[in-house]
Amino acid sequence: MFISYAHESAGHVAVVRDLWVFLRRHGVDARLDWEAEGQRRDWxxxxxxxxxxxxxxxxxASAEYKRRAEGRSGPGVGRGCSGRPG
Incomplete structure (x- = not known):
């Protein structure tokens, strides 16, 4: 399972990471960008x-996630969700 989300606030990120930890503890092979965070990359x-x-x-899918997935945010904004304009 891959978890995709928008990095819209520290609180939101913390809730998503808590969900990821919960899933992993209960045997779900969940992946999250937190695992790759320390490396420079094309997100x-x-x-x-x-x-x-x-x-x-x-x-x-928060409101910010939707905006990014639709390509309505600026380039380089956020990491956990990316969309293609058009």
Whole structure:
């Protein structure tokens, strides 16, 4: 399972990470960008690769996530959700 979400606030990120920890503790092979956070990368490409590789994708779809997924936020805004304009 890959968990995709928008990094819209520290509180929101903490809740998503708590969900990830809960799932991992209960035997779900969940993946989250937190595991790859210390490395420089193209986050849109990384997210697309994770989505392709996952059997299940869980989107924590806040209003900010929706805006980014629709390509309505500026380039380089956020990490856990990326969209393609158009």
């Amino acid at each position: 849109a490409l990384w997210t697309a690769d994770e989505v392709r590789a996952a059997e299940v994708v869980l989107c924590v």
